[in-house]
Amino acid sequence: MCGIVGYVGPKDCSEVLVSALRKLEYRGYDSAGIAVFEDGNIRIAKEKGRLDDLVAKMQTEGTPKGHIGVGHTRWATHGVPSAKNSHPHAGGEKVTLVHNGIIENYKELKEQLEAQGRSFVSETDTEVVAQLLDSNYEGDPIEAIAKTLSQVEGSFALGILFADREGELYAVRRESPLIVGVGEDETFIASDVPAIIKYTSQYYLLEHDEVAVLSENGVKFCTLEGEKIEKELKVADWDQEAAEKGGYEHYMLKEIHEQPTAVKTTITPRISNGLPNLEECSITPEKLSEIKQIYVVACGTAMHAGMVGKYVIEKLARVPVHVDIASEFRYREPLINKDDLVIIISQSGETADSLAAMRLAKQMGANTLAIVNAKGSSIAREADMLIYTHAGPEIAVASTKAYMVQISVMYLLGFELAHAKGRIDDETCRRLTSVLSGVPAVIEETIERVDAQCNEGANKLLEAESLLYIGRGLDYALSMEGSLKLKEISYIHSESYAAGELKHGTISLITDGMPVIAVATQNALYDKTVSNIKEVKARGAMVILVCDDDAQVGEDVADFVIRVPRIEEILMPMVAAVPLQLLAYYTSVHRGNDVDKPRNLAKSVTVE
Numbered sequence: 001m002c003g004i005v006g007y008v009g010p011k012d013c014s015e016v017l018v019s020a021l022r023k024l025e026y027r028g029y030d031s032a033g034i035a036v037f038e039d040g041n042i043r044i045a046k047e048k049g050r051l052d053d054l055v056a057k058m059q060t061e062g063t064p065k066g067h068i069g070v071g072h073t074r075w076a077t078h079g080v081p082s083a084k085n086s087h088p089h090a091g092g093e094k095v096t097l098v099h100n101g102i103i104e105n106y107k108e109l110k111e112q113l114e115a116q117g118r119s120f121v122s123e124t125d126t127e128v129v130a131q132l133l134d135s136n137y138e139g140d141p142i143e144a145i146a147k148t149l150s151q152v153e154g155s156f157a158l159g160i161l162f163a164d165r166e167g168e169l170y171a172v173r174r175e176s177p178l179i180v181g182v183g184e185d186e187t188f189i190a191s192d193v194p195a196i197i198k199y200t201s202q203y204y205l206l207e208h209d210e211v212a213v214l215s216e217n218g219v220k221f222c223t224l225e226g227e228k229i230e231k232e233l234k235v236a237d238w239d240q241e242a243a244e245k246g247g248y249e250h251y252m253l254k255e256i257h258e259q260p261t262a263v264k265t266t267i268t269p270r271i272s273n274g275l276p277n278l279e280e281c282s283i284t285p286e287k288l289s290e291i292k293q294i295y296v297v298a299c300g301t302a303m304h305a306g307m308v309g310k311y312v313i314e315k316l317a318r319v320p321v322h323v324d325i326a327s328e329f330r331y332r333e334p335l336i337n338k339d340d341l342v343i344i345i346s347q348s349g350e351t352a353d354s355l356a357a358m359r360l361a362k363q364m365g366a367n368t369l370a371i372v373n374a375k376g377s378s379i380a381r382e383a384d385m386l387i388y389t390h391a392g393p394e395i396a397v398a399s400t401k402a403y404m405v406q407i408s409v410m411y412l413l414g415f416e417l418a419h420a421k422g423r424i425d426d427e428t429c430r431r432l433t434s435v436l437s438g439v440p441a442v443i444e445e446t447i448e449r450v451d452a453q454c455n456e457g458a459n460k461l462l463e464a465e466s467l468l469y470i471g472r473g474l475d476y477a478l479s480m481e482g483s484l485k486l487k488e489i490s491y492i493h494s495e496s497y498a499a500g501e502l503k504h505g506t507i508s509l510i511t512d513g514m515p516v517i518a519v520a521t522q523n524a525l526y527d528k529t530v531s532n533i534k535e536v537k538a539r540g541a542m543v544i545l546v547c548d549d550d551a552q553v554g555e556d557v558a559d560f561v562i563r564v565p566r567i568e569e570i571l572m573p574m575v576a577a578v579p580l581q582l583l584a585y586y587t588s589v590h591r592g593n594d595v596d597k598p599r600n601l602a603k604s605v606t607v608e
Contacts, residue, residue: 005024017069132152141160169215261440327353350377458587470532474570544583
C-alpha cells in the first residue's frame with residue numbers, strides 16, 4: 001500500500017528519495033517523509049498530503065543534506081493522515097525507520113513499552129516497531145533486528161537507520177515486498193522497481209526474514225542469525241521510458257493504448273502450432289484433464305477478470321467455476337478438495353487477502369495457479385503453477401491493461417482446458433485461439449474508433465449522482481468492471497446489475513434522465529437485453545448502449561450508441577471493455593479529478 005525507498009551513494013540523498021517516491025505515487029498515499037544522515041545526525045522531514053507539500057515544507061524549513069537516507073509515502077491504517085503519523089518514525093535516540101505493512105500485535109507491544117517508561121508521539125503501529133527496535137539495540141544491528149522480528153506479528157518491510165551507523169542502511173521484510181537496487185557506486189531499497197528504474201535496472205529480491213546491509217561498499221545479505229547469503233542479481237525487462245506517460249495526458253490513457261501490445265506479448269508465447277500451450281507454466285493437458293472444479297479467488301478488477309473466465313470455462317469445458325472475493329473466501333470455510341484448482345489473480349502478486357487465500361488453499365491440498373504481473377512477487381513464488389502476464393508497469397491506480405491481459409490468460413486456459421477435457425475438438429480450439437491471436441489488432445481498431453465517441457458520451461454523465469450498468473451473461477461480467485472503473489475515478493455512484501434482475505427491485509431507482517449504460521454483445525441474449533433496456537427507457541432513463549456492428553438498434557432503445565467491431569461472440573468482452581474504460585477515463589477528466597491517483601485508493605493493497 002505504502003511506498004518505501006532508501007539510498008546510499010554520492011548523489012544528493014533528498015533529491016533521490018523524493019524522485020524515487022514520485023515513481024511510487026501510484027500506490028496511493030496521504031503523507032510523505034524522508035530521513036537523511038546530515039553531519040552525523042538523522043534529520044527527518046515529513047508532511048501530510050502530497051510529495052509537493054513535503055517539498056514545499058523543505059524549501060521553507062530547509063532540505064536535509066546527506067548521502068544516506070530513507071523515504072516513505074504513507075496510506076493511513078493506524079492513525080489519521082497527519083504529519084505526526086507520517087513516516088519516518090524515530091524510536092528514541094538510536095533508531096529511525098520506515099515501514100510498509102501492518103503489525104498485528106502492536107497494541108500489546110505498545111503496552112509493554114509504555115510499562116518500560118517509553119512514550120509515543122504518534123498513533124501508528126510503525127512507531128511501536130521503531131521503539132521496540134530501539135529498546136532492543138545494544139550495538140549489533142542484526143541482533144537487534146532479529147530480536148525485534150521474533151516479537152512482532154504481521155506483515156512488514158522495514159528500512160532502518162541506526163544513529164551510530166552513519167555509513168549503513170538496513171532493510172528487512174516479511175510478507176510486504178521490498179527490493180534492493182544496485183547502480184554504479186550507489187545502492188537503493190524500494191517497494192517496487194519503478195522507484196529506482198531512473199537510476200538502475202539491476203536489483204535483488206529480498207526474501208522473507210533476510211537482512212540487507214547497504215553501504216558505500218555495496219550491499220551484503222544475511223540471515224537473522226548473521227549467516228551470509230548469496231543472491232541472484234536480476235535485471236528489469238523494461239526501462240524508465242516504459243514507466244513514463246509517453247506523451248499521453250495521463251498514465252491511464254497511455255495504458256489503455258498499450259493494451260494491444262500487452263495482450264499480444266502475453267498470449268503469443270503461450271500458443272504453439274495454433275493451440276494454447278501452457279506447459280512452460282507447469283500446466284499440462286494431463287493435469288487439466290484431472291480438474292474437477294475451479295475456484296477463482298481475487299479482489300476488485302482481478303475478480304472481474306475471473307468472472308469472465310468463469311463464463312468461458314463453464315461454457316466450453318463444462319467444469320464448475322466458483323469466483324470468490326479473496327477477503328470472503330478465507331472466512332467462509334470453502335469446500336476445497338485435493339483435485340480442485342484454485343486460481344489466484346493479482347496484478348501486484350502481493351495482495352494480502354489473495355496471498356492468504358492461496359496459502360489456505362494449499363493447506364487444504366488444492367493445486368494453486370497464480371496469474372500475476374509482478375515477477376518475483378510473493379504469490380508468484382508460492383503458487384504451484386504460475387502464469388506471468390506481460391502488461392509491463394501499470395502506474396495508474398485504476399487497472400486497464402492488467403485486466404485485459406488477465407482476461408486473455410483466462411481465455412487461453414479455458415480453451416486448453418476444454419480441449420484437454422475433450423469438450424472441444426482440435427478445429428474448434430484452433431479457431432478460437434486464432435481469433436484470440438487477432439484480438440490485439442481489434443482492440444487497437446476499437447480504441448481509434450470509439451475514443452471521440454466516449455469523450456462525447458462522458459459529457460452525458462457529468463451531472464449524474466448515480467447510474468446503472470446492465471448486461472446479461474458475459475456482458476454482465478463486463479458491466480461489473482465498467483461500473484467499478486467509473487466509480488473509482490469519477491466518484492459517481494454506480495452499480496452493475498444483471499439486466500434481467502432489474503424488475504426484482506432495482507428498477508425502482510430509475511428516474512427521469514438517470515444514465516443507464518447497457519452492454520449488449522451476446523447474440524443469444526440480445527433480444528432479452530433490449531427488452532430490459534426498454535423497461536428502463538420507458539421510465540425515463542438516458543441509455544448509452546455499447547453493442548457491436550451487427551446489432552439492430554431501434555430508435556426507442558438508446559439515446560447514444562457506441563459500436564465496436566464484431567468478433568467471435570465469446571471473446572467480445574475484450575473488445576467491449578475498451579469503451580467502458582474510455583467512458584470512465586473521460587468522465588473523470590471532465591470532472592477535474594486526479595485520474596491516475598483517485599482518492600482513498602492504492603495500487604497494491606498489502607494489508608487486509
